[in-house]
Amino acid sequence: MMPLRHWLDFLFPPREDERTLRDISTDDFLALVTPRLVPITRPETVRLFPFNNASVRAAVHEAKYHGSERAFALLTAALNDYLCDADDGFTKPIIVPIPLGKGRYQERGFNQAEEVARRVANELGIAVDSALLIRTRETASQVSLPRSKREENMRGAFRATRRANPAYLYIVIDDVLTTGATLQAAIDALREAGAEHILPLALAH
DSSP states (O other): OOOHHHHHHHHSOOOHHHHHHHTSOHHHHHTTOOOEEETTSSSOEEEEEOTTSHHHHHHHHHHHHHOOHHHHHHHHHHHHHHHHHOOOOOSOEEEEEOOOOHHHHHHHSSOHHHHHHHHHHHHHTOEEOTTSEEESSOOOOGGGSOHHHHHHHHTTOEEESSOOOTTSEEEEEEEEOSSSHHHHHHHHHHHHTTOOEEEEEEEEO
């Protein structure tokens, strides 16, 4: 007799990315974490995963476009492990997820960076401030733009809603780092608000 899961797959074929995540264990996914400094932002961005790995791409896509609980669980575990091992010397880290524009938020119903940040914060007892940065305007999708236009597209796209505390470490999180334009715009907005210690972090690059 065919197992129930096979019947369900026959009736409702899973997405390829969804199938990929089924076939990888949490331990095997965490083994893909290879933190690297990417020198395309100031300060440099820490990226956790190489985006060219099929399992990493599947997790990012499933989280971003489908709100997959499995994808969020895997990405949360990776970020959790990294932050637990990181010794930054600061007693007051604040996680600041890159905000989505209103249109994209309404379309998806969630912000993937914020979802991961909140789950990690709940596990580690770190504060998340998703209201510190706001988008000042809707921007064109970075994916649709050539590399040369991405920095121009994001310049001035964020604003801090209040002054930042210069004693705190602000960990600015995005899901995917490409040219660094989005993270750099967020870094610049935090600096203008008074932040002195900023760690840009991308799940994948």
